[in-house]
Amino acid sequence: MDEEQRKILLESASRFPKPQGVKLSYGTAGFRADASILSSTVFRVGILAALRSLKTQSFIGLMITASHNQVSDNGVKVADPSGGMLTQEWEPFADAMANAVDAEDLVQLITDFAKKENISFGADHSGQVLLGRDTRPSGESLLEAAKQGVNSIVGSFAADKGVLTTPQLHWMVRCANKGMRVSELDYFEQLSNSFGCLIDLIPQKTMLQLMDDTLKVDGANGVGGEKLEELKKLLKGLVIQVHNSGKEGGFLNDRVGADYVQKEKIVPCGFGPNDVGIRCASLDGDADRLVYFRVLSESNNKIDLVDGDKILSLFALFMKEQLSILNKKENENANNDHPVQLGVVQTAYANGASTIYLKQMGLEVVFTPTGVKYLHEKAADYDIGIYFEANGHGAILFSEHFLCWLEAKNSELASISKGTEQQKAALRLLAVSKLINQAVGDALSGLLLVEAILQHMGWSIQKWSELYQDLPSRQIKVKVADRTAVITTNAETVVVRPSGLQEVIDAETDKYAKGRSFIRSSGTKDVIHVCAEASTQEAADSLAK
Ligand code: 16G
Ligand code: MG
Numbered sequence: 001m002d003e004e005q006r007k008i009l010l011e012s013a014s015r016f017p018k019p020q021g022v023k024l025s026y027g028t029a030g031f032r033a034d035a036s037i038l039s040s041t042v043f044r045v046g047i048l049a050a051l052r053s054l055k056t057q058s059f060i061g062l063m064i065t066a067s068h069n070q071v072s073d074n075g076v077k078v079a080d081p082s083g084g085m086l087t088q089e090w091e092p093f094a095d096a097m098a099n100a101v102d103a104e105d106l107v108q109l110i111t112d113f114a115k116k117e118n119i120s121f122g123a124d125h126s127g128q129v130l131l132g133r134d135t136r137p138s139g140e141s142l143l144e145a146a147k148q149g150v151n152s153i154v155g156s157f158a159a160d161k162g163v164l165t166t167p168q169l170h171w172m173v174r175c176a177n178k179g180m181r182v183s184e185l186d187y188f189e190q191l192s193n194s195f196g197c198l199i200d201l202i203p204q205k206t207m208l209q210l211m212d213d214t215l216k217v218d219g220a221n222g223v224g225g226e227k228l229e230e231l232k233k234l235l236k237g238l239v240i241q242v243h244n245s246g247k248e249g250g251f252l253n254d255r256v257g258a259d260y261v262q263k264e265k266i267v268p269c270g271f272g273p274n275d276v277g278i279r280c281a282s283l284d285g286d287a288d289r290l291v292y293f294r295v296l297s298e299s300n301n302k303i304d305l306v307d308g309d310k311i312l313s314l315f316a317l318f319m320k321e322q323l324s325i326l327n328k329k330e331n332e333n334a335n336n337d338h339p340v341q342l343g344v345v346q347t348a349y350a351n352g353a354s355t356i357y358l359k360q361m362g363l364e365v366v367f368t369p370t371g372v373k374y375l376h377e378k379a380a381d382y383d384i385g386i387y388f389e390a391n392g393h394g395a396i397l398f399s400e401h402f403l404c405w406l407e408a409k410n411s412e413l414a415s416i417s418k419g420t421e422q423q424k425a426a427l428r429l430l431a432v433s434k435l436i437n438q439a440v441g442d443a444l445s446g447l448l449l450v451e452a453i454l455q456h457m458g459w460s461i462q463k464w465s466e467l468y469q470d471l472p473s474r475q476i477k478v479k480v481a482d483r484t485a486v487i488t489t490n491a492e493t494v495v496v497r498p499s500g501l502q503e504v505i506d507a508e509t510d511k512y513a514k515g516r517s518f519i520r521s522s523g524t525k526d527v528i529h530v531c532a533e534a535s536t537q538e539a540a541d542s543l544a545k
Contacts, residue, residue: 001107001110001111001114001121002121002122004154005121005122005153005154006107006111008152008154009047009103009106009107009110009152009153010103010104010107012043012148012149012151012152013043013044013102013103013106013107013152014103015043015148016039016040016043016044016145016148016149017040017102018040018041018098018099018100018101018102019037019040022037023099024041024095024098024099025095025098026077026086026091026094026095026098027523027524028370028371028372028373028523028524029067029075029077029371029372029523029524030045030063030075030076030077030078030086031045031075031076031077031094031098032066032067032069032073032074032075032524033073033074033075034072034073034074035066035072035073035074035136035138035142036072036138038074038075038076038138038142039141039142039145040098040145041076041098042064042076042142042145042146042149043145043146043148043149044097044098044100044106044149045062045076045078045094045097045098045146045149046062046129046145046146046147046148046149046150046151046152046158047097047110047149047150047152047153048078048090048093048094048097048149049061049062049078049127049129049146049149049150050127050129050149050150050152050153050156050158051110051113051114051117051119051127051153052078052080052086052090052127053127053128053129053156054119054120054121054125054126054127054153054156055117055118055119056080056081058081058128058177059081059128059129059130059173059176059177060078060079060080060081060127060128060129060130060173061078061079061083061129061130061131061132061169061170061172061173062076062077062078062079062129062130062131062132062146062150062158063076063077063078063079063131063132063133063164063166063169063170063286064076064131064132064133064134064136064139064142064143064146065077065133065134065136065139065166065285065286066134066136066285067166067284067285067286067288067289068220068253068257068258068259068260068284068285068286068289069253069285070251070252070253070254071136071137071251071252071253071254072138073136074136074138074139074142076142076146077166078094079169079170079173079439079440080173081173081174081177082174082177082439083170083171083173083174083175083177083438083439083440084170084373084376084377084439084440085372085373085376085440088373093109093113096109097109097110121153121154121155122154122155123154123155124155125155126155126156126157127150127153127155127156127157128156128157128159128176129150129156129157129158129159130159130161130169130172130173130176130182131143131146131147131150131158131159131160131161132161132162132163132164132166132168132169132172133162133163133164134163134164134165134166134222134223134285134286135163135222135223135226135246135252136252139163143160146158147160161184163223163226164184164223164227165223165224165227165286165287165288165442165443165444166286166287166288166440167287167288167437167439167440167441167442167443167444167445168184168187168227168442170437170439170440170442171187171437171439171440171442172187173439174438174439184230188230188231188234189234190434190435191231191435191444191445191448192231192234192235193434194431194432194434194435195235195238195431195435195448195449195451195452196235196236196237197427197431197434198428198431198432198435198449198452198456199236199237199238199452199455201424201427201428201431201456202455202456203456212278212279212460213237213238213239213455214239214240214241214278214279215238215239215240215241215278215279215280215281215447215451216240216241216243216271216275216278216279216280216281217240217241217242217243217280217281217282217283217447218243218244218256218257218258218261218268218270218271218280218281218282218283219242219243219244219245219246219256219283220244220252220253220256220257220258220268220282220283220284220285220287221244221245221246221248221250221251221252221253221254221256221257221285222246222252222253222257222283222284222285222286222287223246223285223286223287224283224284224285224286224287224443224444225242225243225244225245225246225283226245226246226247227287227444228240228242228245228283228444228447229242229245231444235448237455238448238451243270243271244256244257244268244269244270248270250269250270252285253284253285254269255268255269256268256269256270256282257282257283257284257285258282258283258284258289258290258291258391258392258443259284259289259391260282261282261291261293261303261305262282262289262291262305262307262308262390262391262392263475265302265303265305266301266302266303267293267295267301267302267303268282271295272295272301273295275295276294276295276296276297277294277297278294278295279292279294279454279460279461280292280293280294280295280303280461281293281447281450283443283444283447284392284443287442287443287444288372288393288440288441288442288443289308289391289392289393289441289443290308290311290392290443290446290447290450291305291306291307291308291311291391291392292305292306292310292311292450292461292464293305293306294306294461294462294465304462304465306461306464306465307351307390307391307392308388308389308390308391308392308393308394309346309350309351309354309388309390309470310354310464310465310467311388311392311394311446311450312344312346312354312358312386312387312388312394313354313357313358313467313468314450314453314454314464314467315386315388315396315449315453316342316344316358316361316363316386317361317467318453318456318457319342319384319386319396319429319432320342320361320362320363322425322428322429322432323340323342323384323425323429325421325422325424325425326409326422326425326426326429327340328422340383340384340402341382341383341384342363342364342382342383342384342385342386343363343364343365343366343378343379343381343382343384343385343386344358344363344364344365344366344385344386344387345365345366345367345368345375345378345379345385345386345387345388346358346365346366346367346375346387346388346389347367347368347369347370347374347375347389347390347491347492348367348370348491348492348493348518348520348531349370349389349390349391349531350367350388350389350390351390351470351471351473351533352471352514352516352533353468353469353470353471354468354470356468357467357468366378367490367491367493368491369488369491369492369520370389370492370520370523371523372389372393372440372441375387375388375389375393375394376395376397376440376441379395379396379397380397380399382397382399383398383399383401383402384396384397384398384399384402385397387441388441392443393441394441394446395436395437395438395440395441395442395446396432396433396436396449397438398433398438403430403433406426406429406430406433407430409426410423410426410427410430413426432449435448435449435452436449471514471533471534471535471540472533472534472535472536472537472539472540473531473532473533473534473540474531474532474533474537474540474541474543474544475529475530475531475532475544476529476530476531476544476545477522477525477527477528477529477530478527478528478529478530479526479527480521480526480527480528483521483522483526483527483528484521485497485498485521486498486501486519486520486521486528488518488519488520488521492518492520493518494518495518495519501519505517505518505519508543509532509543511543512534512535512539512542512543513534513535513539514533514534514535515532515533515534515539515543516532516533516534517530517531517532517533517543517544518531519531530544531544532544
């Protein structure tokens with residue numbers, strides 16, 4: 001690092017002093033805290049993103065959001081060149097940067113890291129960082145801090161993409177690195193065109209079945225509702241009513257949104273007895289989580305929750321069906337078989353009934369620890385990898401290799417037997433690969449795929465919900481002095497430390513029919529999560545306790 005670069009960094013860092021006594025860590029989903037203490041952190045993450053861009057010679061993303069947290073919180077996370085999460089190898093550096101005590105300390109850290117990573121500075125080495133933020137009021141000034149961080153690395157450039165959902169920003173980074181167009185309109189067009197394609201391919205016989213095409217969406221008073229209002233203008237064959245769009249005066253994530261609906265299992269504000277019989281969905285504050293629900297008639301604000309596990313099951317069913325149509329041998333001599341590797345990824349939170357259902361379908365189901373970065377990475381091992389957390393984060397990933405094969409297969413089928421069921425299956429799979437955000441789980445694209453599949457099957461939300469019945473479960477949060485004291489293995493299903501604890505859990509679990517339980521330390525808060533499942537609600541409650 002030359003003298004000029006050093007001077008710029010020292011000068012700009014002194015404008016964003018770190019509050020004393022604050023220690024942050026780049027958790028499951030970046031840094032999150034009360035917005036009032038975050039400007040130094042966001043400024044430093046701006047520097048980190050610029051360095052990552054220099055290192056990879058690619059576009060990098062920086063998103064300012066605290067997702068489903070309360071409106072006074074905020075957060076920041078980095079998107080890597082693929083559009084996925086920041087490589088885990090750089091997380092310790094992110095922690096060290098956020099916690100550097102002063103400007104001198106910070107510049108020393110950057111100098112040492114750049115040397116280790118072989119990162120060169122100077123005007124002929126340019127970095128490009130795309131910035132986005134959700135609708136939180138603190139986002140504007142934090143975005144300015146991020147911009148100054150990026151700009152304090154000579155030759156690096158920050159492009160403000162404005163207010164976005166988290167998945168939109170990830171999508172833009174991925175597309176920018178593929179040399180594709182990255183405007184918001186391009187994103188909306190990709191989603192609406194591929195949705196339209198799936199609707200056009202619906203078999204005649206289900207077209208005749210009456211299905212309510214109205215969907216009522218809870219936008220969590222956040223960015224997702226706002227964007228869905230835009231997107232829906234481009235959609236045909238679907239009526240979307242957006243509530244809690246943020247314009248009606250409610251607060252972000254306050255008794256609304258996917259996290260609230262999934263954890264509390266009650267209707268969000270703005271929904272009630274009048275919605276019995278209507279298909280409802282809920283997004284979280286930055287629109288990377290999606291759950292569905294229906295309001296129960298005997299209501300006490302109770303809902304039938306259709307969570308991430310059921311979205312996963314619906315997707316898996318559809319994908320498997322399309323693959324089997326595609327691979328059907330039309331005559332003995334034809335060799336259409338391509339052993340497509342279809343894999344499903346869940347976490348320990350997945351309801352046991354969903355796992356049984358997926359396995360009965362003949363699918364390979366694997367487990368990872370909680371957090372999108374783990375599930376996404378695992379799903380990328382397959383030709384088609386479908387992952388979902390019960391809380392509604394998820395996607396379907398297609399390998400490049402499989403997509404090339406599919407494109408070729410589609411052209412071949414189009415030339416010999418255009419318009420057959422087999423070719424339609426190829427077209428449907430291609431449309432899904434464009435509809436589902438390949439960079440990261442995306443509630444808006446997930447919602448459109450759910451809607452397309454329900455129309456394809458001619459299914460109501462009730463029919464979908466009856467795919468299997470969830471086992472009763474209970475989750476409890478326990479406040480602890482030191483959450484790092486609990487260490488787990490086997491995708492968080494087995495406690496390694498404190499020693500002896502797992503044996504106690506096993507002994508207790510054995511007392512319950514269909515009992516299953518685990519504990520894990522939170523990646524975002526100072527709590528231990530306890531999760532239990534059993535054959536009745538009382539038993540699940542008692543086991544958790
Ligand atoms: C973050 C993760 C989410 C995970 C949750 C668990 C992303 C984008 N988000 O929100 O996947 O389910 O943390 O929180 O990865 P916890 O560790 O506090 O239970
Ligand atoms: Mg979120």
